[in-house]
Amino acid sequence: MRIRKLFGAAAVFGGVLFAALSAAPFAEAAPKTSVTLGMSIEPAGLDPTIAAPVAIGQVTWQNIFEGLTTIDRNGAVQPQLAESWEISEDGKTYTFKLRPGVTFHDGEVFDSSVAKFAIDRARGADSVNPQKRYFQTIEGVETPDAQTLVLKLSEPTGSLLYWLAWPSSSMVGTKSADNNKTTPVGTGPFTFVDWSKGEKVELARNPNYWNKDEAAKLETAVFRFISEPQAQAAALKAGDVDAFPEFAAPELMESFEGDDRLVTVIGDTEMKVVAGMNNARKPFDDARVRQALMMALDRNMIVEGAWSGYGTPIGSHYTPNDPGYVDLTGVYPYDPEKAKVLLEEAGYGNGFTLTIKAPQMAYAQRTAQIMQAMFAQIGVTMNIETTEFPAKWVSDVLKASDYGMTIVAHAEPMDVDIYARDPYYFNYKNPSLNEVLDKIQQTTDSDEQAALYAEAQKILAKDVPALYLFVMPKLGVWDKKLKGLWENEPIPSNVLREVYWEE
Amino acid sequence: MASLIARRLVSLVVTLLVTSLLIFLVMDLLPGDPAAVMLGTSASPDTLAALQRELGLDQPLPLRYLGWISGVLQGDLGTSYTYGVPVAGLIVERLAVTLPLAAMAILISLMIAVPMGVEAARRQKGLVDLTVGLFSYIGIAVPAFWLGLLLILLFATNLGWMPAGGFPGWEAGALLALQALLLPAVALALPQAAVLTRVTRAAVLETLSEDFVRTARAKGLGEGGAVWRHALPASLVPIIAVFGLQATFLVAGAVLVENVFNLPGLGRLAYQALSQRDVIVMQDVVLFFAALVIVMNFLVELAYILVDPRLRAERS
Numbered sequence: 001m002r003i004r005k006l007f008g009a010a011a012v013f014g015g016v017l018f019a020a021l022s023a024a025p026f027a028e029a030a031p032k033t034s035v036t037l038g039m040s041i042e043p044a045g046l047d048p049t050i051a052a053p054v055a056i057g058q059v060t061w062q063n064i065f066e067g068l069t070t071i072d073r074n075g076a077v078q079p080q081l082a083e084s085w086e087i088s089e090d091g092k093t094y095t096f097k098l099r100p101g102v103t104f105h106d107g108e109v110f111d112s113s114v115a116k117f118a119i120d121r122a123r124g125a126d127s128v129n130p131q132k133r134y135f136q137t138i139e140g141v142e143t144p145d146a147q148t149l150v151l152k153l154s155e156p157t158g159s160l161l162y163w164l165a166w167p168s169s170s171m172v173g174t175k176s177a178d179n180n181k182t183t184p185v186g187t188g189p190f191t192f193v194d195w196s197k198g199e200k201v202e203l204a205r206n207p208n209y210w211n212k213d214e215a216a217k218l219e220t221a222v223f224r225f226i227s228e229p230q231a232q233a234a235a236l237k238a239g240d241v242d243a244f245p246e247f248a249a250p251e252l253m254e255s256f257e258g259d260d261r262l263v264t265v266i267g268d269t270e271m272k273v274v275a276g277m278n279n280a281r282k283p284f285d286d287a288r289v290r291q292a293l294m295m296a297l298d299r300n301m302i303v304e305g306a307w308s309g310y311g312t313p314i315g316s317h318y319t320p321n322d323p324g325y326v327d328l329t330g331v332y333p334y335d336p337e338k339a340k341v342l343l344e345e346a347g348y349g350n351g352f353t354l355t356i357k358a359p360q361m362a363y364a365q366r367t368a369q370i371m372q373a374m375f376a377q378i379g380v381t382m383n384i385e386t387t388e389f390p391a392k393w394v395s396d397v398l399k400a401s402d403y404g405m406t407i408v409a410h411a412e413p414m415d416v417d418i419y420a421r422d423p424y425y426f427n428y429k430n431p432s433l434n435e436v437l438d439k440i441q442q443t444t445d446s447d448e449q450a451a452l453y454a455e456a457q458k459i460l461a462k463d464v465p466a467l468y469l470f471v472m473p474k475l476g477v478w479d480k481k482l483k484g485l486w487e488n489e490p491i492p493s494n495v496l497r498e499v500y501w502e503e
Numbered sequence: 504m505a506s507l508i509a510r511r512l513v514s515l516v517v518t519l520l521v522t523s524l525l526i527f528l529v530m531d532l533l534p535g536d537p538a539a540v541m542l543g544t545s546a547s548p549d550t551l552a553a554l555q556r557e558l559g560l561d562q563p564l565p566l567r568y569l570g571w572i573s574g575v576l577q578g579d580l581g582t583s584y585t586y587g588v589p590v591a592g593l594i595v596e597r598l599a600v601t602l603p604l605a606a607m608a609i610l611i612s613l614m615i616a617v618p619m620g621v622e623a624a625r626r627q628k629g630l631v632d633l634t635v636g637l638f639s640y641i642g643i644a645v646p647a648f649w650l651g652l653l654l655i656l657l658f659a660t661n662l663g664w665m666p667a668g669g670f671p672g673w674e675a676g677a678l679l680a681l682q683a684l685l686l687p688a689v690a691l692a693l694p695q696a697a698v699l700t701r702v703t704r705a706a707v708l709e710t711l712s713e714d715f716v717r718t719a720r721a722k723g724l725g726e727g728g729a730v731w732r733h734a735l736p737a738s739l740v741p742i743i744a745v746f747g748l749q750a751t752f753l754v755a756g757a758v759l760v761e762n763v764f765n766l767p768g769l770g771r772l773a774y775q776a777l778s779q780r781d782v783i784v785m786q787d788v789v790l791f792f793a794a795l796v797i798v799m800n801f802l803v804e805l806a807y808i809l810v811d812p813r814l815r816a817e818r819s
Binding site for chain 1: 533534535536539540541542543544545546547549550553554556557584585586587588593596597652655656659660663666667668669670672762763764765767768771772775778779780781
């Protein structure tokens with residue numbers, strides 16, 4: 001009888017436990033000075049100056065860390081820790097006037113020596129800054145006085161002020177820099193509180209923030225990491241998170257429609273979904289083949305099929321967020337008949353076979369499948385080979401250029417210059433593009449730069465070194481009463497400074 | 504008994520050393536450079552080299568293995584590439600989720616499987632038996648993560664009784680923490696329970712036809728008494744054997760279920776570390792899993808001896 005009793009007791013105990021747990025209150029009503037944001041990916045460390053993953057900046061940039069300059073919600077460069085600057089006639093000397101009265105969260109005073117430390121750390125021999133190339137024209141850093149910082153450049157660098165605004169250019173303290181990966185210390189409106197690895201990062205309002213007019217309105221903010229789209233949707237609906245600024249699954253967006261508490265906000269990210277080609281490899285070395293492949297693709301259909309109709313079709317490597325954007329989807333519009341003619345001209349009248357290395361992400365897999373069907377219409381057979389992103393893709397495609405075609409979303413803003421990099425996985429060489437990109441660096445006039453960016457976009461649209469598909473939408477889902485989040489994402493971020501709850 | 508444990512311990516250490524070498528070699532064969540993953544698509548070769556130096560990845564293979572394993576033997580599991588904190592601490596933190604989750608799942612699956620299996624065996628081909636059979640078919644066919652999604656839909660989204668996922672941490676109170684683990688534990692337990700139910704039913708059925716059970720009945724013991732007091736204890740060896748196997752499967756199941764329920768457990772740590780090529784975390788976690796399986800098997804073997812007097816007699 002003993003065992004039976006044991007099981008009987010266990011069953012009763014289990015039942016009681018289940019009932020008790022079911023009835024227990026699990027979510028207190030959120031006080032209106034706190035926000036919980038959901039993110040798909042947990043950052044790999046919290047120092048944006050030593051690792052590339054965008055999730056790091058999405059937690060820390062403008063919340064914990066600030067830069068000499070910053071980027072506003074419209075994508076424009078604005079002063080931040082540098083309140084003003086002067087650029088010499090030849091464009092090779094930048095003199096920054098630093099803001100007085102700025103301190104780091106640990107009390108360290110921000111002045112020109114700290115700024116010099118941060119810049120030297122990013123450009124030095126042992127630097128592991130993911131964007132170290134953006135500092136390569138800086139030859140010397142001078143500090144004539146505590147509030148003045150002078151950057152001496154080897155050549156004019158028109159994008160410098162923009163690059164200095166990036167998360168990877170954040171100003172870090174001399175005492176705290178080494179520990180920023182685990183306990184970030186910056187000058188921003190929020191201080192770091194705690195990181196429960198695998199679960200959440202907690203921030204609190206910085207009471208000593210230098211900009212009293214723009215101090216944070218929230219008392220606390222929590223970033224929660226939820227990778228599974230179904231779990232993301234469930235967390236939103238159950239009120240466990242207040243906002244998902246970048247919801248992961250477009251096909252689940254409809255499920256929020258009937259919800260009175262939530263609002264969906266569709267914007268643009270900087271993620272350009274492009275099918276890159278190895279321009280050094282046959283048949284992709286022939287521009288006519290690339291153009292034919294471009295014309296075989298109906299971008300609207302791709303957006304519809306792969307991403308539930310969300311996303312903006314593009315005709316070049318540029319997003320509507322950025323200055324000088326031109327809609328170039330009309331340069332090689334969907335026209336399978338013309339595509340066949342071009343292939344014939346290029347000597348591929350009977351079509352050919354290619355292999356696309358498509359990463360495991362949903363957007364890449366789905367887009368590749370639709371492309372496969374569309375290429376078949378012009379007699380081109382495409383095999384899909386799934387690869388693992390980032391690890392395997394980086395070593396096979398990016399580093400070794402061992403591929404014909406691939407597909408990936410380029411997340412870095414305004415990165416047209418990747419087509420001029422040598423080596424880079426496109427293996428694309430076009431002196432006229434390089435010339436335009438050089439001119440962009442020669443000027444600091446933003447209108448002139450915008451015009452040049454338009455020119456660069458047109459060159460790429462005509463020459464099609466990669467198949468330009470669409471800009472990944474920013475699928476925002478959040479509580480209707482939550483205000484101040486960015487609609488678009490001109491740089492990967494979750495800026496909380498202006499976020500507040502409406503009564 | 505003591506000599507048995509000593510022998511087991513020696514073989515445990517040897518197995519773990521061999522396993523560690525295997526793990527290390529497999530990790531090294533994985534395509535992808537951890538430094539390149541961390542520095543992304545824009546990194547220049549000199550930055551990559553600097554990071555490889557910093558992580559010690561520029562050293563030759565045997566040196567890296569010796570560095571790792573000598574650290575492990577001294578209790579230093581190394582520092583995570585991505586998190587920047589000691590791996591030992593990460594594992595302990597994650598165990599605070601995975602161990603209670605596994606324990607709850609085991610408890611639930613036993614609570615379901617043993618009574619159901621025994622009752623089904625008693626009423627062979629009856630209504631209870633058929634129902635139990637149906638349950639176990641469904642349970643075996645349904646994967647744990649899908650069941651997890653269904654449970655979330657029903658209990659969190661529709662009824663709002665349970666959180667949809669995530670873990671508040673033990674500091675938020677044991678009740679809240681257990682509540683967060685309940686649905687995932689059920690999702691993990693049901694498929695396990697299904698298998699265990701069938702094994703229990705078969706084992707008890709076989710024992711029921713044995714003479715000593717008939718004797719017990721002939722003595723005048725009620726049918727229930729004969730089954731629960733005589734047949735079940737005698738059927739425990741196969742049940743424990745399968746249970747031991749299943750417990751190790753819980754580890755694999757935890758990877759998926761922890762992802763569905765967004766629980767910061769060991770399974771999710773392993774999954775994340777793999778995708779980010781946090782090789783040192785991968786090595787440590789896999790080694791830990793291996794140790795867990797070996798210890799589990801050892802415990803199961805001890806359990807045989809406890810429930811089966813004949814084995815005890817043979818050993819001594």
